[in-house]
Amino acid sequence: MAYVALADRDHEHHLHDPQSFVTKYIWSQDHKVIAVQYAVTAIAIGLVALALSLLMRLQLGFPDTFSFITPDAYYQAITMHGMIMVIYLLTALLLGGFGNYLIPLMCGARDMVFPYMNMLSYWVYLLSVLVLVSSFFVSGGPTGGGWTLYPPQVILPGTPGVDGGIVLMLVSLALFIVAFTMGGLNYVTTVLQARCRGMTLMRMPLSVWGIFTATILGLLAFPALLVSAIMLLLDSVVGTSFFMPNLLSMGEVSDHNGGSPILFQHLFWFFGHPEVYIVALPAFGIVSDLASVHSRKNIFGYRMMVWAILAIGIISFIVWAHHMYVSGMNPYFGFFFATTTLIIAIPTALKVYNWILTLWRGDIHLTVPMLFVIGFIFTFINGGITGLFLGNVAVDMPLSDTYFVIGHFHMVMGVSPILVIFGAIYHWYPKITGRMLNDRLGRIHFWLTLFGTYAIYLPMHYLGILGLPRRYFAMGDTAFIPDSAHAMNMGISIAAFFVGAVQMIFLYNLVRSLTHGKPAGSNPWGATTLEWQTPQTPPKHGNWGPELPVVYRWAYDYSVPGAAQDFIPQNMAPEDVPKADPDYRGEEGEHV
Amino acid sequence: MSLLRKLMAKPWEHAGEMQGLHGEVVNRFSAGRVGLMMFLAVVSSLFGLFMVSYYSRTLFPDWEMLAEPGILWLNTVLLALASVAMQAASGAARRNAIPALRKAVAAGAVLTVAFVGGQVLAWNQLVDAGYFARTNPAVAFFYLLTGLHALHVAGGLWYLGRLGYKLSRERDMEHVLRQVTLSATYWHYLLLVWLALFALMLVT
Numbered sequence A: 001m002a003y004v005a006l007a008d009r010d011h012e013h014h015l016h017d018p019q020s021f022v023t024k025y026i027w028s029q030d031h032k033v034i035a036v037q038y039a040v041t042a043i044a045i046g047l048v049a050l051a052l053s054l055l056m057r058l059q060l061g062f063p064d065t066f067s068f069i070t071p072d073a074y075y076q077a078i079t080m081h082g083m084i085m086v087i088y089l090l091t092a093l094l095l096g097g098f099g100n101y102l103i104p105l106m107c108g109a110r111d112m113v114f115p116y117m118n119m120l121s122y123w124v125y126l127l128s129v130l131v132l133v134s135s136f137f138v139s140g141g142p143t144g145g146g147w148t149l150y151p152p153q154v155i156l157p158g159t160p161g162v163d164g165g166i167v168l169m170l171v172s173l174a175l176f177i178v179a180f181t182m183g184g185l186n187y188v189t190t191v192l193q194a195r196c197r198g199m200t201l202m203r204m205p206l207s208v209w210g211i212f213t214a215t216i217l218g219l220l221a222f223p224a225l226l227v228s229a230i231m232l233l234l235d236s237v238v239g240t241s242f243f244m245p246n247l248l249s250m251g252e253v254s255d256h257n258g259g260s261p262i263l264f265q266h267l268f269w270f271f272g273h274p275e276v277y278i279v280a281l282p283a284f285g286i287v288s289d290l291a292s293v294h295s296r297k298n299i300f301g302y303r304m305m306v307w308a309i310l311a312i313g314i315i316s317f318i319v320w321a322h323h324m325y326v327s328g329m330n331p332y333f334g335f336f337f338a339t340t341t342l343i344i345a346i347p348t349a350l351k352v353y354n355w356i357l358t359l360w361r362g363d364i365h366l367t368v369p370m371l372f373v374i375g376f377i378f379t380f381i382n383g384g385i386t387g388l389f390l391g392n393v394a395v396d397m398p399l400s401d402t403y404f405v406i407g408h409f410h411m412v413m414g415v416s417p418i419l420v421i422f423g424a425i426y427h428w429y430p431k432i433t434g435r436m437l438n439d440r441l442g443r444i445h446f447w448l449t450l451f452g453t454y455a456i457y458l459p460m461h462y463l464g465i466l467g468l469p470r471r472y473f474a475m476g477d478t479a480f481i482p483d484s485a486h487a488m489n490m491g492i493s494i495a496a497f498f499v500g501a502v503q504m505i506f507l508y509n510l511v512r513s514l515t516h517g518k519p520a521g522s523n524p525w526g527a528t529t530l531e532w533q534t535p536q537t538p539p540k541h542g543n544w545g546p547e548l549p550v551v552y553r554w555a556y557d558y559s560v561p562g563a564a565q566d567f568i569p570q571n572m573a574p575e576d577v578p579k580a581d582p583d584y585r586g587e588e589g590e591h592v
Numbered sequence B: 001m002s003l004l005r006k007l008m009a010k011p012w013e014h015a016g017e018m019q020g021l022h023g024e025v026v027n028r029f030s031a032g033r034v035g036l037m038m039f040l041a042v043v044s045s046l047f048g049l050f051m052v053s054y055y056s057r058t059l060f061p062d063w064e065m066l067a068e069p070g071i072l073w074l075n076t077v078l079l080a081l082a083s084v085a086m087q088a089a090s091g092a093a094r095r096n097a098i099p100a101l102r103k104a105v106a107a108g109a110v111l112t113v114a115f116v117g118g119q120v121l122a123w124n125q126l127v128d129a130g131y132f133a134r135t136n137p138a139v140a141f142f143y144l145l146t147g148l149h150a151l152h153v154a155g156g157l158w159y160l161g162r163l164g165y166k167l168s169r170e171r172d173m174e175h176v177l178r179q180v181t182l183s184a185t186y187w188h189y190l191l192l193v194w195l196a197l198f199a200l201m202l203v204t
Helices: A006-014 A021-026 A031-061 A071-107 A115-134 A165-193 A206-237 A261-294 A302-318 A331-359 A368-391 A393-399 A403-433 A439-466 A483-516 B002-007 B021-025 B031-058 B071-095 B098-128 B137-169 B173-203
Strands: none
Touching (some): A031 A071, A031 A115, A071 A115, A206 A302, A206 B031, A261 A302, A261 A403, A368 A403, B031 B173, B071 B173, B098 B173, B137 B173
């Protein structure tokens, strides 16, 4: 029997060609449209979170100046900023956006294997965002219990949003998890079942490996958040005592009895720590591909990179309690989690070395995506090193409640993945829209963002070592905080406004280039992976025309000796590769 | 381990070679089955974490045991029979025996509805005996765990209802036959989850 690729057989009957504007762009089952829907929604809600952070910086930089920033509003801004950034922006954009766009294209599939469920995934995600936003408008406003939502305080009177905000937050999270599960089942199954002929696991680009592994982490870790959200919701609405102990609140003994707040922390961080890698692993994968494409060189240590992604994924499930050193635990427990935390640094450091070795003696093209890659490597090393400090119990204790932690996690899981996302958007925008983003604006955006974020987060480490406590609405006249610390806080705030404003350049570029960008052609970067080999740009519904691609090689055949071009697409058969003229030396400065 | 061997492959060698690919890309599962397996992994994580939370709560000194209603034993039998019926349906689907399939699916659905009804009776008995969710953690966990399980069963019933409708109209039969075997797997899985939950609640 003649071989028919599985993807070929399985997908023919799924391809209902979209008929009208509504089925094409709104109730769309096309993974590319869903990806853009996810991305636009995530960026929109991310801008809300950005505005909230600027509100916080207004208060911290200039205390007692703005009467509309009450302590309640400040805590609500903290909470919503954190939750939106981690869940509704980063997770949704990296997996819902890039995962949706890249997996079928990079694997050589026509679409996700369950397109209808994929569509539902987006709409439930949108619903979860709307529920979250609605909490700004209920009486009492959104919850102000901190993004970790620790009971008992998050559902006790006195905390902002205890009436409706916390309920809406928990419902929104539950909806998000449902949406993520529907999307995630699609991503995993598509990678496992719908790769085109010749695309073995080890020929997949690292972007797919990163997204794939992160999705599995998400599928297994988000239930922990769902469990804690359900039980907290019952404690808050029905009055059960899963997490709520018996306590005095506002001078009265509460109705609750016998719950364990620490149990919530374990559940929350059993989700929370893998969540860090749900964001980081796709970024790791994408940055590997960008580094390879823009330095015209194969990724260094491909197998090690795959193994490291898998190792990080596995270990990330046994480090969660390093977020809870100050909650009090058996010292042996702390020792165990400090050890696993330091162990996870090994595969992570391995990846960093491999990125640097990929650049080493490469033909580095300082394109905008490449600038963001280099910015990412610096920032990730910065944030990673401070993670080694905080992973140790004895060092963490004094630093845990200070600005040092803010500096650390914003560097490592705020700025780093965002830099990768920017790089990825500059890299794939030509494929998504058919036009290039403006290069000059891109460069301005990069340099101002990079230096701006360092001006925000580097000083925070010093403030933290000084002992400046985080989460405080105002420092007041605390004796150990010198005037210079207040001045530095003001400087940080000014830098934050600056970085916020700079992002408008990026948004302007995104919108303007849609109509005014330089036409990109099908493969502007000279990349090998399948998404750049589609018959049309932007790819049409079904991606590949009548024939699915066949893959003959791995994703990193750059600058192969003897080949005429400095890249060989994955779907090019060995006999079709144009040979270089042995006498031809190339022209000065030529980019082949 | 073939997976380990795959992960040891050196993709930069052997460009153009296609051996061994059929074995990898065309595996013996359908996309639907792989999707179901992944979904069951997610549900396992969910119930596993609930059970860990439950168990860790029972270790507190103030834990009060709850006497589970006796009707739960009957419900267990009903769910087990439903699982058997679904297995028969799966076998009939494989043999393409449509009349037998109809009977088995109907039996499975009826037994499952009876199970859910039995669970509701159990809740009523507890409420009549004065046990509310706020009474003590054991009661709250009982309502939560059984409720969540019943919700998963109800989801399965809704899907089975759709299949049954198509089956009665003889529409889309190829699809129905495939989905019946997947549904049987889901039923066996829910039975296993129930047995684990029930056993855990009995000993605490």
